[in-house]
Amino acid sequence: MNNPTTPAAIELRQVTKTYRDATALDNVSLRLEGNRIYGLLGRNGAGKTTLMSVLTGQGFQTSGEALVFGQHPYENDGVLSRICFIRESQRYPEDFSAQRAFKSASLFFKHWDQAFADQLVEEFQLPLKRRIKKLSRGQLSAVGVIIGLASRAEITFFDEPYLGLDAVARQIFYDRLVEDFAAHPRTIILSSHLIDEVANLLEHVVLIDRGRIILDDDAEAIRGTAVTVAGNASAVQSFAAGREVLHRESLGSLASWTVEGRMTNAERAEAAELGLELAPVSLQQLVVRKTMAATDAVLDTDSELEVLK
Amino acid sequence: MIDDSRPIFLQIAELIENDIVDGALAEESQVPSTNEFAAFYRINPATAAKGVNRLVDDGILYKKRGIGMFVAAGARSRLVAQRRDDFFREYVQPMTREARKLGISTAQLTEMLHRTESTSDMTEGSVSR
Structure with a gap:
């Protein structure tokens, strides 16, 4: 599993990220193998989103090295096209409908499954033609969840994807995630505060506090x-x-x-x-x-x- | 169902064992796939696979290539034998400990065991007081 010739899906080597006077990531080293479901846990402001931003090329670390599939993600289309990042408050172009957002996603992600997306639209009862800015908070989250699942990207980051989703919709998300992961193994990084809800879905847990990793272990070893x-x-x-x-x-x-x-x-x-x-x-x-x-x-x-x- | 006390793969293995012991899964019958277990119990598929593989390693289940997983012949009697060994530690010891706390003597305890035995022996329709 730790075969040195095949690069890890994700590797951080002594990564530090500072904003003005705040240290968001403090000398973080981490190695995540592919095809697993990871839980990225920690309090608000602990550094989870910063970590995901660095890995998805949306931010650049102050020092250290961040590698995805063994390469630097920043401004690297070869890497970024294999990654899907669903943010807590994902923004879409002003006039986009959900349908239009799915169309764009289908062009960007080469493993996009339209039939799966259609099924999820049905299950989340998402209005396709309405402009996204007119959608409710839960419907907006559903758009992100659908893109995250149907893209089948090699690495998918879900950063608190469930805001406004009710308990039933969250259960649909978890159930489809497990089923689809079983059928199409890939790397899923799930950041969540609802730990009890996702605990059994995780294979490995990374806990961040104040920019440092305080727990990095298999869920089964922790239980x-x-x-x-x-x-x-x-x-x-x-x-x-x-x-x-x-x-x-x-x-x-x-x-x-x-x-x-x-x-x-x-x-x-x-x-x-x-x-x-x-x-x-x-x-x-x-x-x-x-x-x-x-x-x-x-x-x-x-x-x-x-x-x- | 699944709880937080122990690794989930052990619990999955035990749930399958329970089904074999009480006959819900007959010997030589096919068991669900690891992905079906994962979806049903809402657990990570790798964890479900680990639980199933443990039973394969123990010779309780065996794989038929390309078809699936089956209960091995003789699995039930082996599991029952194992569980008899556990019975003393898991049931008899805690019971005697509690009995001692309540001042119940060994003779009284034995008498109680006889009593439960005769109650459970009673056939349906018999009048219990």
Whole structure:
């Protein structure tokens, strides 16, 4: 899989991107193999969109190297024609209808599937002839989702593609994504805040915080790596001894801690002996805990620096 | 269904095993494709494939080239034997632990087991008190 002769679909080498006084990407190195569904997760302003902009040639890094199919994407039509980037607030020319937007997309993307696009139009109940600027927020998102799916580009970036889509429309998106990916494997980078909804679709997860990657692992490797232990506070404390604690909550003599580490059967039995409840931690909870733990670490360093001054 | 406690591929493997143990998937019958599993459980197709391949590696399923995946002969009895080994740890131990907590003696526990056995032995139409 890490065959050095075939370039990765995406590779970042120590990429930094600064805007005036803000650092959007801070020395990011990342290698993503092709034909997988990736989750690009992180808070607003963490650097997700900047990362995708650099990879799609819509921005240029301040330093470092960004490679797509082993080449620089910036002003490189050979690479850009194989990439589809659906932005959160994708803009279209003033007078375009959805139909016209699909027509343009069909000319640009060589694997465009018109029958698939037609099916999606039907499922999303999208008015084809109305001007895009007259569409509702959800319908506008549907236009982007349809282009992203029907283009079948070798790499497709979905940057929060679901704004205004209701739960039913989002489920249609996820279902068609899984089916079409199974039939036509390609690289999908899905940036989303609705982590619980997409968690099971992801093969690999990249979590960004403040321009740095704080988690880069297979979803299956992450699943079950943290557990919430609840019960008598002293029992929780003794059970959690020697483990990384991501989060602590307490209520009177009761405590509920989120600890890292996969539980063995022996440990489960031990927890039961102590009268403790073990509950699984979802990917969304884990992302929240990890991000908050990273924030605490940054704050701690900052205050230590303050003390040193 | 799928939960967050363990890797999904293990859960998929177990769901298929359950179907084999309770007879929903008969030996020598065809199982759905990995893409069908992925679509049905709304999971990543690579993850579904990993779960199915685990059962192929264990000899529970086998591949017929170009046709699909089938339940191996003898798969059910092998799974049942495995599960009997797990039964003590997963059911008997937690039960005795809870019984101890509640002050239920081994004799009382045995008596309860006899009682459930006779209830489940009762045929339909018999009057239960």
